[in-house]
Amino acid sequence: MRILLLCHNFNSLSQRLHVELRRAGHEVTVELDVHDDFTREAVALFSPDLVIAPFLKRPIPADVWRGTLCLIVHPGIRGDRGPSALDWAILDGEATWGVTLIEAREEMDAGPVWAWAEFPMRPTRKSSLYRHEVTQAAVACVFEAIGRIERREGAALPANWGRGWERPACRRSDRILDPTRHSAEEALRIIRASDGDPGAPLTIAGQTFLVFDAERAEGVPGPAGALIGRSQHALAMAFREGALWIGHLRRPDFRSLKLPALRLLGAEASDLPIIEGPKPCRYREENGVGLLEFRFHNGAMSSEDCDTLREAITRAKARSLPVLVLRGDADCWSNGIHLGIIEGADSAADESWRNINAMNDLVCEIIETDDRLVIAAVLGNAGAGGVFLSLAADEVWMREGVILNPHYKDMGNLYGSEYWTYLLPARVGEDRARRVTQARLPMGVDEALELGLATRRLPGNVESADWQLLRAAAELAASPDLARRIAAKRARRAGDEAEKPLAAYREEELRRMRRNFYGFDPSYHVARYNFIRKTPKSRTPVTLAVHRANADHSDRRSTMR
Template structure:
C-alpha cells in the first residue's frame, strides 16, 4: 500500500487515533478496536507539530482519523497509512457531508473509509457502508447510523482491504448560514425542520439575534408565520406558513453565549400561553408494564427536569402495574446534571447543589421502590451520573454498541453522587468500583456486562431493542413468582439499610461534592466553563495518549 504497510487480516496492530475531540464516534472506535485486541492510543489534533511528535512517539502501524476539522499534515500521510472516516457515501467530498444530506432530504446515505492524500476526501476507498436516512437531526444520525456504519467499515478496512479509486466525485462546500436561513413566510414545516435538523448540535440556525436548535413538529398548532405562539416546559412553538415547530434550545448570537432551553433565552417567553405539544417526559402502559420516557436533549437533566421526572416516576408507582421501564431516549439514556443551566445560573455553585440533590431524590425513589421491579432500558449512551441512575434500577438492559462513561473525574475531578458509592460496589465489588471511576475511559456493553454493571445486551436498532425490552418486561410482569421477587427485593433493601443507611451514602458523597462546588479548588468550574463553550483542549490527556506515557 502506498504510504504505509499492507494490512493483514487478523493482525493485531498499534493504532493511533487522530481526532479533533474524543467524540462519540471516536469513543466507540476506541472501545471496538481495543476489544479486537489492537493497541490503541489517541492524539487530539492540536497542531501539526504535536501531530508529528505523536506519530514519532507512537510508531503506529496505521493512523485512523474518525473526526477531524483540519487536513492531516503531508509529512504524516506520505509516510504512514492514514485512514479518514468520511460521513458520506463513496464519491462524496467536503466538510459538511451530513449537513447537506439532511438539508436535501436524501433517502439514503453512507460512510466511507478512505486513505488520506493531498486532495481532500479523494484518496483510495478502503471500505464503505450505506444506510437509509431517517428523518432525524444530524447529531442523532451521527450517533446512530453513521457510527454503526463507520465501525463496520473501519473493521473491514483493517482486514483484507482492496482499495480502489472512487469514480465520479462530488465536492460539497461548507454549509453557510445563508444556506441554512429560514424564510418563515415561505418555508413550510418540512423545510424548516430539515434546516433545523441539518444544523442541530452545531452550528445551529442563525435567525436574527439567536441561533436555533432542537426542532420538532408542533402538530395541530398554527399562527402568523414567524410568530412565537406558545410555550411548554422550556420549549417554544413558532408558526410556519403551514403549521408550527417547537424550538427546544436557543442561544444568543454573540461570543461565548450559552445554548439553553429556548424559554430562558427569548425575552417575553414567559408571557406566551402554555399549550400542549411535544413532551420531554411521557408515560405509556400495557400488559402490566409502565414505560417512562425522558429523551432529554443531549441527555442532560436540569433541576426542573429531575424534579418532573421524579414526580412522574412516583406517579407511575401508583399504577396497578408490576414493572416500570425507564426508557430514556433514542440518543442518550442520561448524562447526569445539566451543565448548561448550571453555567447560566446567577450562582453556578448553588445551582450545581440544587441539581445534584434533585438527581439524588430521583435515584433514591428508584432505589427504594418496593412496589415494582424496575428496568433501566439504555437505548443510547450514558455518562457520569446518568450511568449510576441506571444502576439504581433492579435490572439494566443495554443496546449493543452504546457507550458508557461511568466516571466523573473528567469534569474537573468531580467526585460524583447519585448513590454511586452504594450502587457500584454492589454490582462489581469495591476494588473494581474504584478502578471504574478512576479510569476516565469509555466502556462498551460487553465490558460493562463482564463487570456486572448491566444485566443484558440486545443487538439491533433502537426499535428492535425496544421490542426486546417490552418482551422481557411483559414476561417479568406475568411471571408466577413476581410477588416473591418483590418480597425479596424489599427484604434486601431492609438488610442494606440496616447495614448502612442510604442517607449516610448521600451525606458522604455530598460532603465531597460540596468541596467541588464551594471549595478552594476551582477545577470543576473551569472544566465546566470550557466544556460548555467547547474550548479545544491544549493537549491530550495521558490516559488517552498512551504513547506519551513512556
C-alpha cells in the same frame, strides 16, 4: 495491530471505535489533533501500524501520511467531498447516504477508498444520524479496511468515485430560517441539518438566535413568524405552513450558551399562552408492564428535569403493576446534571448544588421502589451521573453499541453523588468499583456486562431493541418467580438500610461535592467552563494517550537512574 486514533475531539464516534477496536484485541491509543508537531510526536512515540481519523477539521501532515497508512472517516457517499457532507444530505433530502473510508492525500477526501457503506436516511437530527447510522457504518468500514490490510489486499478503489461530488462548506446563508418563506417542514429540515453545530439562525422578537431541538407543532395555527404558545421550556412558532416547537436557542455571540428556549428568551415569551406541547416523559401500560419513556436534550438533566422525571415515576408507582421500565432516549439515556444551565446561572455553585440534590432525589425515588422490579432500558449513551442513575434500577438492559462513561474525574476531579458510593460497589464489588471510577475510559456493552453495570444485552437496532425490551419485560411480569424476587429485593434493601442508611451515603457524597462547588480549588468550574464553551484542548489526556503515558513513565525511570 497498533492503531492510533487521531481526532479533533474524542466524540461519540471516536469513543465507539476505541471500544470496538480494543475489544477486537488491537492496541489502541488516542491523540487529539492539537498541533501538527504533537501528531508527529505521537506517531514517533507509538509507531502505529495504522492511523484512523474518525473526526478531523484539518488535514493530516503530509510527512505523517507518507510514512504511515492514514485512513479518514468521511460521513458521505463515494465521490462526496467537502466538510458539510451530512448537513447537505439532510438539506437535500437524500434518501440514502453513507460513510467512506479514504486514505489521506494532499487533496482532502480525494485519496484511495478502502471501504464504504450506505444506509437509508431517517427524518431526524444530524446528531442522531451521526450517533447511529454514521457510527455503525464507520465501524463496519474500519473493520473491513483492517481485514484488507491483514490480507495484504490494499485499497478497494484507486480513487474516490461514485455519485457524490465536491461541495463547499454549508454557509450561514444556507441555514437562515424565514417563517414567511419556509414551511414548518422546510424549516425543520434546516434545523435538523444544523443540529449540534452551528444552529439555524432565526429572528425572534427582533433578536437573532440560533435554533436547535425542533419538532412539528400540530393544530396550533398563527401568522407566519409569530410566537403562538409555550409548553415546559419550549416555544411554538408559526411558519408559512404549519408551526414548530423550538426547544433550545443560543445567541450568535462567540461561545454563547445553548439553553432551553423559554429560559433564554425570557420576558418576551413569558406572557404566551400555555398549550399542549412536547412532553419529556410519557407513560403507558402494556402486558402488565408500566413503561415510562423520557427524553432530555443531549441527556442533560436540569433541576426541573430531575423533578419532572421523579414526579412521573411517583405517578407510575401509584399503578399496581409488578414491573416498571424506565426507557431513556435512544440518542442519550442521561449525562447527569445540566452543565449548560449551571454555567448560565447567576451562581454556578448554587445551581450545581440545587441540581445535584434534585438528581439525588430522583435516584432515591428509584432505589426506594420496593413493591416492583425496575428496569433501566439504556438505549442511548450515558455518562457521569447518568450511568449511576441507571444503577438505581434492579436491572440494566443495554442496547448493543451504547457507550458508557461512568466517571466524573474529567470534570475537574468532581467527586460525584447520585448515591454512587452505595450503588456501584453493591453492583460490581469494591475492586471493580475503583476500576470503573479511576479508568476514565469509555466502555461498551461487553465490558459493562462483564463488570456488572449491565444485566442484559439488547439488539443494536433501536426498533429491534424496543421489541425485545417489551417482550422480555412482559415475560418478567408474568414470571411465577416475580413475587419472590420482589420480596427478596425488599428484604435486601431493608438490610442495607439497617447497616448504613441511604441518608449517610448522600451526606458523605455531598460533603465532598460541596468542596467541589464552593471550595478553594476551582478545577470543576474551570473544566465546566471549557467543556460548555468548547474551548479547544491544549493536550491529550494521558488516560487516552497511552503512548504519552508510557513515554512519561520511561522518562521518570531514566531520571531515577
